Amino acid sequence: MEIIQEALKRFKQAQDFYDPIRQAAREDLAFVNGDQWSTPETTDEMRLTVNLLGPFLRQITAEARQANPSIRVVPAGSGADEDKAEIYGGLIRHIEQFSEAEVSYQQALWYAAAAGEGYLTIDSEYCDDVSFDQNLVIKGINNPEKVFLDPLHEHLDGHDAEWGFIVEDISHDAYIRQFPKSSLTGGIAKWNLLDLPGDWLTKDTVRVARYWVKEYEMRTVYLVEDPLTGQQTTSEEPPDDTKALIKKRQSQFCTVKCYLINATEVLEETEWPGKYIPIIKVTGESYYVGGEKMQYGAIRFAKDPQRQYNYFTSRQTEMVDLAPKNAFVGATGQFANNPEKWANANRINYGFLDYTPTALNGQPVPPPSRVSGLDMGAFQGVAASRAQALEDLKLTFGLHDAALGRVQGEASGVALQNRVEQSSRSTYQYFDHFLSALRCLGRQLVGLIPHFYDTERTIRIVKPTTEDALVTINSLENGNRYDLTYGSYDVVVTTGPAYASKRQEAYDAMSGLAQSNPQAGAVIGDLIASQVDSPMAKLAAKRIKATIPKEILAATGEDDGDDMAPKVLLQKAQQELSRAQMELQQKDLENQELQTKVRIAEDKSALELTKMDVESEHKGRELAHTERITEMEFELKLKELELKERQINLAERELQMKATLAAHEMNETERPKLPTVPDMESDTNLGGSLD
Secondary structure, three states, X not given: OHHHHHHHHHHHHHHHHHHHHHHHHHHHHHHXXXXXXXXXXXXXXXXXXXXXXXXXXXXXXXXXXXXXXXXXXXXXXXXXXXXXXXXXXXXXXXXXXXXXXXXXXXHHHHHXXXXXXXXXXXXXXXXXXXXXXXXXXXXXOOOHHHEEEOOOOOOOOOOOOOEEEEXXXXXXXXXXXXXXXXXXXXXXXXXXHOOOOOOOEOOOEEEEEEEEEEEEEEEEEEEEEOOOOOOEEEEOOOOOOOOEEEEEEEEEEEEEEEEEEOOOOEEEEEEEXXXXXXXXXXXXXXXXXOOEEEEEOOOOOOHHHHHHHHHHHHHHHHXXXXXOOOOEEOOOOOOOOOHHHHHOOOXXXXXXXXXXXXXXXXXXXXXXXXXXXXXXXXXXXXXXXXXXXXXXXXXXXXXXXXXXXXXXOOOOHHHHHHHHHHHHHHXXXXXXXXXXXXXXXXXXHHHHHHHHOOOOEEEEEEOOOOOEEEEEEOOOOOOOOOOOOXXXXXXXXXXXXXXXXXXXXXXXXXXXXXXXXXXXXOOXXXXXXXXXXXXXXXXXXXXXXXXXXXXXXXXXXXXXXXXOOHHHHHHHHHHHHHHXXXXXXXXXXXXXXXXXXXXXXXXXXXXXXXXXHHHHHHHXXXXXXXXXXXXXXXXXXXXXXXXXXXXXXXXXXXXHHHHHHHHHHHHHHHXXXXXXXXXXXXHHHHHHHHO
């Protein structure tokens, strides 16, 4: 019961989180489905819906088909090798073919582009009714609203989710048949008396959910060493006397559990051998505004331009429909001469039309006149608005006319391809998010294969050439060459052009080889001709082969005049192709290195020029500073000379003054002295003293 309470609590949490997102997504999907008028319909209004969103969405999903993404397995650790990596890759391709995964891929990507989210899941099935061997299968989710993934997951593919639900509403009869021992089975007839939350039980359906959850356990991990061999291994069991303990630590182990539940009980419990919940999310646009998560597809902001297009298309059609159908108007009796001609004048282009002159109150009435059935000014304005709405719609999707198959002014195939690539880049985020989901799917499959394909058995694999092969795995007879129970592997997703057949792919590859290496092209012309899809291909290949020098054919064992054995032919072609690809890769590396050197040289040149500019500016400033100092020194010298001149003038004036003073003193000395007059006061003093 604890599991049920936890599950219902988390389910309610997920519902509250996803409800506003999915309500908006429902409106987007309804819009794609043709519900494109937002106002109530009136009886006197023409409403046309020209739904352009379907082709635009298919343009996005078609990119995945053209890019032809594929899961490639590569060795990543001890116990792994290239041969087993090829077995892993071939087995994954077989799982994809058996599961018809391409349909599920396209469905998930379409939902992501239309509504913001699509889902894939991994499941297992028994090989047949009496076998205990299981196969992995890839399944799509036909309704994304059946999935409730942990709202706190951060990665676009959802691999970090701690829990998730996949719900299914089934009929009462189907539930009773599948789960006869369920405690809910006896109460279904009284469904309206049962107190169950939400839509877990209605009068028609019972909700069953797969509740996936990660459960954690702390364990001790031991690193031990064998004293005899010195080999170190890790174990969860404490070492015995035959092993030496090196170190130990606490580690958190994750187990993925799946509970099949209804609202009251656990119907089934299983342990999933992988370390991730097998629900893979394909996300559209996703970001946060504040604390609120935004998630939507390409439709969200294309609705208004589509509404405009529908509105102006309806108005344009309505204007034509309401235009007068009678082409001429005239007085009664004016059409009496040729009534049939006048009646058909709006449909038949007659050379002339005669009429009966008519007078009213003695005044002649003008001849019949043609009625303008359409206001061309208004009509052209509506047509221009309709065209602008279409342009806005294309800009919202980031699609150019070239991507839609409409060539407008592209001067060459290269220019046309560039326009197509620009359109692809505008919506590439959806394909990029799909590739992220595909990588997550591949990693989960690589982690699950050792658990589901752990016994000796013969499996079918699909080679990259789409050829089938049967391989025995986990067998001692072949020396455990294909033992899939150990080894560490990783996944990369590669993309390339999609071909209708491997024959066409081989033709393109060898044609490219011949163009890049004319010498090789001269000796593989017969191989190229043999891949042409034509009834005359074999004859053409034989004639071209007859022109190849015998020594070249002898070197490959083809000098007997017979056609090369298919396997040898393929092997030699692959060798030549690999060699040419290596040469091309080497040339690409050389070109990249040369471009890097050129950029470095350009950067150095720009740096030197900048340095020269700085030095020149510095020297200019130094020269100006020197000139200023020289000017100041010159002015200082002038001041010094002026000061010295003033000092000289002052000295001369002092000398003159001294000479004048000296002359004056001499004159005073030579002048005769006059008798002095006694001072009266002195005389008085003298007389008084006498007294």
